[in-house]
Amino acid sequence: xxxxxxxxxxxxLQEGANSTLRCNFSDSVNNLQWFHQNxxxxxxxxxxxxxxTKQNGRLSATTVATERYSLLYIxxxxxxxxxxxxxxxxxxxxxxxxxxSLTVIP
Amino acid sequence: xxxVTQSPTHLIKTRGQQVTLRCSPKSGHxxxxxxxxxxxQGPQFIFQYYEEEERQRGNFPDRFSGHQFPNYSSELNVNAxxxxxxxxxxxxxxxxxxxxxxxxxxxxxxxx
Numbered sequence: 648x649x650x651x652x653x654x655x656x657x658x659x660l661q662e663g664a665n666s667t668l669r670c671n672f673s674d675s676v677n678n679l680q681w682f683h684q685n686x687x688x689x690x691x692x693x694x695x696x697x698x699x700t701k702q703n704g705r706l707s708a709t710t711v712a713t714e715r716y717s718l719l720y721i722x723x724x725x726x727x728x729x730x731x732x733x734x735x736x737x738x739x740x741x742x743x744x745x746x747x748s749l750t751v752i753p
Numbered sequence: 754x755x756x757v758t759q760s761p762t763h764l765i766k767t768r769g770q771q772v773t774l775r776c777s778p779k780s781g782h783x784x785x786x787x788x789x790x791x792x793x794q795g796p797q798f799i800f801q802y803y804e805e806e807e808r809q810r811g812n813f814p815d816r817f818s819g820h821q822f823p824n825y826s827s828e829l830n831v832n833a834x835x836x837x838x839x840x841x842x843x844x845x846x847x848x849x850x851x852x853x854x855x856x857x858x859x860x861x862x863x864x865x
Binding site: 695 | 795796808811851852854855856859861
């Protein structure tokens with residue numbers, strides 16, 4: 648299967664700071680999604696981004712498919728951004744990384 | 754528009770028992786996938802159903818089986834439960850095979 652590496656594994660930020668989360672994957676893929684897992688376990692869709700750049704409010708993402716990586720940018724972080732962020736890649740099935748655990752402190 | 758719904762939300766079973774988890778896909782979606790997420794790990798793909806047939810399967814034993822009904826809803830069955838089957842089970846649906854997936858809130862299974 649496809650190997651997915653996310654970095655950093657853990658991140659602690661002061662409220663208002665910016666951050667970049669990275670996702671590297673081992674093979675070419677047709678699909679790539681970023682998720683935020685809430686404390687109750689639900690995966691919330693952030694971006695469906697097999698290639699290119701997208702922005703949604705304070706969040707943006709860029710995928711460079713030819714170089715097999717994707718970046719998630721969080722600007723002006725808020726305490727509600729805390730949680731685990733997953734990158735998932737694949738074709739018909741998704742391969743997940745082990746996530747980045749983000750803690751935003753006031 | 755209701756999203757992906759799963760039931761039950763929590764379940765406690767005894768080792769050796771059998772369990773059935775249920776999933777209703779998002780309206781307009783015909784593809785359903787199941788994932789297992791152990792504590793501290795990313796979700797792992799179990800299998801995928803499309804047109805009532807299992808289309809792909811991950812590295813899970815035959816104790817894990819499933820079904821998709823004509824209304825696209827799906828069940829995940831696990832037989833002969835092991836302690837290691839304790840996990841969050843997530844269901845995802847897609848409008849078309851291989852496109853953006855939407856996940857339910859999950860079923861947290863504890864095997865004692």
